[in-house]
Amino acid sequence: MLTLLAKLLSALNSEDNPAQISWAVALAFWFSILPLFSGLKWILLLVVLLFRVNLSTFLVMTGLFSVLAYALDPLFNQFGLALLQSPSLGETIASLMALPVLDSLALNNTLALSSLLLGAVMFVPLFFASRWLVEKYREKFMESFEKLHLVKVIKSSHFFQIYQGLR
Amino acid sequence: MKAIRLSGVILLVVTLVILGLLAQLSINSWFKGEVEEKGGEVNGASVSLASTSLSLLKGGLALEDLEVANPDDLMRNRLQVNTLEFDVAWLPLLQGKLHVEQLNIQDLILDGKRDSAAKKIERSITSPGSWQWPEAVANEAKEVDVDAILTQLDIQSPKKFEAFSEGLDSKKTEWQTAIKQLPDEAKIAEYEQRYKDIRQREKKAKGLEKLSVLKDLKKLVREVKGEKEAISSLNKKLKNDIKQTRGEWSALQKQVGKDADLALSIASMSPEGMRHVASSLLGKEMAHWLELLVSVMSKVNPPATEQEQTKPSGPREGIDVLLPGMSKEPDFWVQQAALGGDFRWQALAGRLNGEAKNLTNALLPGQKTDVALSIDLHESEGKANLQSSIMHPDSHKKPLQLSFNMTDWPIQQWLVGGAEGVALTDIDAQVNLSAHSNYNQFAVEMDISLSNYKVATQSENSAKLINSLSKLLQQADQIEMKVTLTGDLTHQDVKLSSNLDDLLYNQVKGELKEKSKQVKQKVQAKIEQQVASVSKKIESQLAGMVQIEDSLSEAIQSLDKLK
Numbered sequence: 001m002l003t004l005l006a007k008l009l010s011a012l013n014s015e016d017n018p019a020q021i022s023w024a025v026a027l028a029f030w031f032s033i034l035p036l037f038s039g040l041k042w043i044l045l046l047v048v049l050l051f052r053v054n055l056s057t058f059l060v061m062t063g064l065f066s067v068l069a070y071a072l073d074p075l076f077n078q079f080g081l082a083l084l085q086s087p088s089l090g091e092t093i094a095s096l097m098a099l100p101v102l103d104s105l106a107l108n109n110t111l112a113l114s115s116l117l118l119g120a121v122m123f124v125p126l127f128f129a130s131r132w133l134v135e136k137y138r139e140k141f142m143e144s145f146e147k148l149h150l151v152k153v154i155k156s157s158h159f160f161q162i163y164q165g166l167r
Numbered sequence: 168m169k170a171i172r173l174s175g176v177i178l179l180v181v182t183l184v185i186l187g188l189l190a191q192l193s194i195n196s197w198f199k200g201e202v203e204e205k206g207g208e209v210n211g212a213s214v215s216l217a218s219t220s221l222s223l224l225k226g227g228l229a230l231e232d233l234e235v236a237n238p239d240d241l242m243r244n245r246l247q248v249n250t251l252e253f254d255v256a257w258l259p260l261l262q263g264k265l266h267v268e269q270l271n272i273q274d275l276i277l278d279g280k281r282d283s284a285a286k287k288i289e290r291s292i293t294s295p296g297s298w299q300w301p302e303a304v305a306n307e308a309k310e311v312d313v314d315a316i317l318t319q320l321d322i323q324s325p326k327k328f329e330a331f332s333e334g335l336d337s338k339k340t341e342w343q344t345a346i347k348q349l350p351d352e353a354k355i356a357e358y359e360q361r362y363k364d365i366r367q368r369e370k371k372a373k374g375l376e377k378l379s380v381l382k383d384l385k386k387l388v389r390e391v392k393g394e395k396e397a398i399s400s401l402n403k404k405l406k407n408d409i410k411q412t413r414g415e416w417s418a419l420q421k422q423v424g425k426d427a428d429l430a431l432s433i434a435s436m437s438p439e440g441m442r443h444v445a446s447s448l449l450g451k452e453m454a455h456w457l458e459l460l461v462s463v464m465s466k467v468n469p470p471a472t473e474q475e476q477t478k479p480s481g482p483r484e485g486i487d488v489l490l491p492g493m494s495k496e497p498d499f500w501v502q503q504a505a506l507g508g509d510f511r512w513q514a515l516a517g518r519l520n521g522e523a524k525n526l527t528n529a530l531l532p533g534q535k536t537d538v539a540l541s542i543d544l545h546e547s548e549g550k551a552n553l554q555s556s557i558m559h560p561d562s563h564k565k566p567l568q569l570s571f572n573m574t575d576w577p578i579q580q581w582l583v584g585g586a587e588g589v590a591l592t593d594i595d596a597q598v599n600l601s602a603h604s605n606y607n608q609f610a611v612e613m614d615i616s617l618s619n620y621k622v623a624t625q626s627e628n629s630a631k632l633i634n635s636l637s638k639l640l641q642q643a644d645q646i647e648m649k650v651t652l653t654g655d656l657t658h659q660d661v662k663l664s665s666n667l668d669d670l671l672y673n674q675v676k677g678e679l680k681e682k683s684k685q686v687k688q689k690v691q692a693k694i695e696q697q698v699a700s701v702s703k704k705i706e707s708q709l710a711g712m713v714q715i716e717d718s719l720s721e722a723i724q725s726l727d728k729l730k
Contacts, residue, residue: 094492
């Protein structure tokens with residue numbers, strides 16, 4: 001965990017493209033809120049592995065968003081149930097699910113549907129918001145952040161030393 | 168900057184390889200352990216698996232050499248399968264649903280010998296609706312339930328007793344009307360007084376006055392004679408009526424005995440009686456297959472009518488909502504199955520071919536569950552075919568249909584009538600079985616024809632009946648039997664008819680003879696209990712009638728005194 005945090009810090013403080021970190025945040029959010037049985041979750045994992053997305057950020061954010069997803073489970077269910085019980089949307093989803101690939105999305109499941117929609121809606125705003133935050137951080141807070149005691153402790157840790165050595 | 172990360176591809180491949188290796192090492196042993204442990208608990212004896220192999224890419228699992236031991240004979244296997252391959256759909260598995268896209272079964276051995284004795288395991292899963300046939304049904308049939316017999320009968324005694332009692336009432340009214348026309352006590356007393364007066368006048372009369380007195384006396388005697396004749400005639404009628412009524416009453420009382428006899432004759436023809444025959448004469452093997460059939464039918468339940476859940480079954484699982492045109496996916500679903508290869512059952516060997524579609528634990532609307540199986544024996548012309556189709560109850564009136572036929576099927580030995588009964592050997596069997604069910608009720612019809620058999624009694628000290636059965640079977644060219652099994656989940660009726668019907672009937676009578684006396688007494692006591700109050704009323708009515716007769720006799724005596 002400490003190593004992951006160190007990697008996240010390193011990514012934030014490095015010259016890495018802020019877009020890679022932002023993609024990781026947006027994808028981590030979508031990935032975390034989707035249930036295991038939604039095919040989209042595994043497609044997102046494939047995307048993360050194949051494309052240049054910051055893996056450390058993705059892993060740390062997945063951990064954080066997963067806790068959030070657990071806590072928001074009842075809300076996801078309520079939202080999904082309301083959508084699925086509306087007659088017009090219900091019919092549309094039923095016809096979508098009749099298609100061979102889309103049935104793996106389990107759209108008739110309250111959690112799978114609500115998390116897919118929420119993830120899709122939040123994907124672009126999260127990408128831009130996190131990119132803006134990374135840029136702002138690098139511009140204004142990076143220097144003072146690095147002076148924090150906690151950051152110094154992490155940077156001096158054995159794992160971080162090894163990680164730096166490997167780079 | 169390249170968008171695609173080479174390291175990611177490598178990472179993905181490495182991850183998959185590691186996962187595959189881990190799965191091969193852990194899942195195989197885990198799955199083998201699960202199948203052996205859980206399977207053994209369900210089966211009641213060892214279930215063993217030589218090896219398993221998992222293919223992650225195909226999502227397939229192959230089981231080699233699956234052996235399911237027979238808990239009743241630990242040196243034999245109920246079932247042995249050489250190879251069992253199935254391709255599992257992974258996404259439903261993550262929702263706790265086992266959806267097998269393709270199942271292949273290669274080589275099937277039924278009732279094969281084991282190299283070493285299996286281990287007996289305490290069964291942890293029992294079926295509450297399990298139908299223990301023939302023992303339980305036979306025991307039930309042996310216990311003759313008097314009340315059950317009486318409910319099946321149109322018992323005549325109480326009705327006839329009531330009618331008889333009403334008849335007596337109307338007869339009494341008729342008598343009373345007739346008696347009213349007769350002189351009452353006051354009238355008789357008046358006659359006596361007039362008689363005394365005339366006698367007094369006669370003593371005092373002289374000359375012509377005597378003639379007038381005699382004239383009055385003559386008139387009185389004529390009047391009394393008329394009255395006496397009327398009374399005597401009614402008295403005679405009454406005596407006849409009473410005699411006739413007593414006769415009828417005595418005959419009616421015998422009705423209780425007749426009813427008891429009728430009850431017994433019906434008991435011997437009752438389904439319970441016939442079931443008993445079926446259990447003792449058909450043999451345990453046949454009974455076992457019938458039991459299995461009934462048990463399978465009772466376990467196929469239509470899907471629940473409640474279509475939507477309102478609460479998720481667990482965290483991060485959500486709620487599956489049934490949208491228009493969708494049906495609930497079952498937890499267990501084998502979409503396609505194929506069965507092939509060698510077949511062995513005891514001494515029989517042959518080729519096996521079969522396929523099945525949509526084997527599920529809950530029926531899918533619009534999708535049929537089909538099973539087709541055929542066996543061709545190597546060393547004879549023997550063939551067996553099984554066809555079954557199960558549909559959702561909404562789509563068909565008889566959604567469960569099954570047909571099974573065997574032609575020229577060699578049966579090595581069939582024991583009839585238990586361990587000390589008759590053994591039929593080297594039989595050629597023809598069997599036609601058809602079954603259908605609408606889930607609430609089912610009906611199974613089975614025609615069995617046995618020919619070219621040899622007959623031998625199992626014991627020299629066999630009962631007379633068994634010896635005569637043996638002779639009859641030797642004389643008969645073939646045995647033809649028709650078994651009909653109907654009922655629902657709580658009650659089943661077995662009807663058996665064959666060209667040996669008379670013999671079977673005698674067997675039933677023999678079975679019930681020992682108890683017949685006792686049962687008859689019980690039945691009689693029950694009927695007597697039912698007619699007791701009417702019987703008491705009739706007795707008192709009869710006593711009343713005798714009283715009337717007595718009073719008429721008294722009246723006649725009084726009139727006689729006037730002479």
